[in-house]
Structures are given as structure tokens and as C-alpha cells.
Amino acid sequence: MPLIDLPLDKLITYEGRNPRPDDFDAYWERAIAEMKAIDPQIELRPSEFQVPFAECFDLYFTGVKGARIYNKYIRPKQATTPHPAIVQFHGYSANSGDWSDKIQYAALGYSFFSMDCRGQGGLSEDVGHVKGTTFSGHIIRGLDDHPDQLLFRDIFLDTAQLAGIAMNMPEVDPERVGAMGGSQGGALTIACAALEPRINRLAPVYPFLSDYKRVWEMDLATGAYHELKEYFRRHDPQRKWAEETFTKLGYIDIQFLAERIQGEVLLAVGLSDTTCPPSTQFAAYNKIKSKKQYEIYPDFGHEGLPGFTDKTLQFMLGL
Structure with missing residues (x-):
């Protein structure tokens, strides 16, 4: 197995490189207060896709800054009430995907929600209104403006708002709600559980959006993280303000949210992952204080991990 990062005995103690903003906690408490003050104006529309054992809905709600957020919602027809639910998040630039890859949870008697991230490949709105560059990616969106304008702040809040909406559905048991996703979806799973x-x-599967400075120092600011390198090349070519930039990115670094998580965690990591390096994933995992475990795939990178979908389903049966 080629070693592209730290060995496992170092990964399990790694604490991260990105600086944490001094007012990180106040920043997120203010953000949560903003989210909770919103009238979500929930709208349910029966979807064109339907199956005999469940009802499928297009669900819209209003998130922070007024954006309308789209979600797929599948509700089992023959299930105890209240019953468990899952919220799911997709990879970077994609969307919530097909209905048919979610209905197994409805067949088990679970409600299932899957969110389109604002401004990416689905139906959710991106309301914009930021100063500075919006070119080449969502990590740097708002980086030249006030920290409250960072786009991933709003996306993180959308995940928590969706979870709260799911928990308030009369058919859902609010104490039996899980979250899942891979890559960006893994990051949003962590953010969701931290903020709700x-x-x-x-x-979470190989979570993105963690320990930005480590990615940059490993010269892996390519692919999903390419916008970090592009940002410095275009806006700070001599890297005079690198520390200030990484500190600002710290507001949307999931490793600093991870300590808020109270739920049980099952993390999947490919040790050959050059898209989201293993050390960046463990920077977040090692800060989680609740019950947790990880599954290691030594020869796998940022790709399908054999058997982990089944492990996830079995794990969620514990809700």
C-alpha cells in the first residue's frame, strides 16, 4: 500500500493544522440564532416518482438569507408513528440524486430526506450578494467579505434546518434521526450533527471541508480543493495573507464543529485518498467526543468503498 499521508498510528492522534478563529463559538451561536428565527415556509408537493409502499414529495423550505432549498422526502405508508428518519447530503457540485437509491429506507419504515445544496447541481437557490470573487468554487465564496457571507456557513445551516424540519414532522420520532453522506456529504453530515x-x-464517508491548511501544505489543493490554489494565485500570489486566509476558512472547517456532536459516529476512510487526505478526516474525527468508530480501507481512495453502504444501513437500524 502506498503511503500518501501519515501512518495510521499517527492519524489517530493527529489534531489538525488549520488555525481556529478566536470567536468561532460566538460565530456559530449567532448563525444558529439567525437560522432559528426564520419562518421556513415548508411546502410539500407530491413527486412524479412514486412507489407502492411510500409517498414521495418534493419538499421546499426557506433557509438563511431567503434562499429556497429543495429536498426529496420519502415517507413510508405502512410504518409505526412516530418512526425513525434519515437526512442525506450529496457530494460537491452534485445533487440529491435519484429517488430509487433511497427507497430501501422507506421499505424499512424510515422517512428519508435528501437535500440539494444551494447553488450546486440541484434545484436549491443561491441568492448570492457577496463582495469579492465568486469565481471557481464554493469554499472561497464570500472569503473577501464578512465571515457571515461565507457560502458554506449558509449550506451548513441548511443541513441543520432540514434536520429540525424532519424532527418536527408528526410521523418522525425526533430522538431517532440519523445523517449520512460522502465527501462533501460527509462534511455536511458532521456539520449537521454539530449544529443540530x-x-x-x-x-460520514471520507468527509471534505476539513483542515484546509493541511491540504495546502500537502500540495493536494487540486481536484475538489483546487480553488484554494486558484484563490492564492489570483488574490495573494506571494501568500502574504495566507495565515489570515486560513483563519477565516476556519469558520467553515468541520474539525472545529466536530466537538459539538452528541450522536454515535461511524466514519469510513480510504487511506489512499488524495482528494480528501486521511489526516484531514482524522483532524475532525479525533475531536469528536461522543461514541465513535472508524472503518479503514487501506488501498482505496476517493471512490466506492466495498461493503460500507451495507455497514451504514446496519448501523442506522440501531436508531
């Missing part, structure tokens, strides 16, 4: 700590179980 009632999430009972979470299964």
Missing part, C-alpha cells in the same frame, strides 16, 4: 446535536447516529 439531536442527530442520533451519523455515518
